[in-house]
Amino acid sequence: MPQGKFSRFHDVNRWAVEPQDERPARPDGRCFYCDEPIGGKHKKTCVIPSRIVRVKFSVEVEVTAPLAEGFDDDWVNHHYNESSWCGSNLISLLEQVEQESDGCLCSVVSAKVVDNGRGSDVQ
Numbered sequence: 731m732p733q734g735k736f737s738r739f740h741d742v743n744r745w746a747v748e749p750q751d752e753r754p755a756r757p758d759g760r761c762f763y764c765d766e767p768i769g770g771k772h773k774k775t776c777v778i779p780s781r782i783v784r785v786k787f788s789v790e791v792e793v794t795a796p797l798a799e800g801f802d803d804d805w806v807n808h809h810y811n812e813s814s815w816c817g818s819n820l821i822s823l824l825e826q827v828e829q830e831s832d833g834c835l836c837s838v839v840s841a842k843v844v845d846n847g848r849g850s851d852v853q
């Protein structure tokens with residue numbers, strides 16, 4: 731996977747202190763978080779070197795389904811999992827829910843780690 735300078739994966743296992751690790755709040759040529767100089771190596775306690783964590787986000791929202799007979803739970807499950815309905819349609823659905831929820835999805839979204847990126851069991 732290509733990793734550009736501003737890729738969300740740029741800091742994965744990156745221990746070298748780079749210029750972007752300095753912050754405008756303290757422009758002194760050092761990592762803002764662990765105080766190591768640019769060109770050096772981040773301390774083990776620094777928050778910059780990262781790992782990839784796989785997270786399963788779940789959303790629970792209301793949708794409509796026909797009242798007519800035959801449109802039972804299996805039909806709804808089939809519609810959203812195996813029909814021509816595209817998962818990308820969820821984006822516009824979530825935008826609608828967001829507008830109806832004062833601009834916040836916190837009440838319908840939850841997250842759970844499924845791979846912690848450390849090679850150990852998820853707790």
Ligand SMILES: [Zn+2]
Nearest residue numbers: 761764772776
């Ligand atoms: Zn650092």
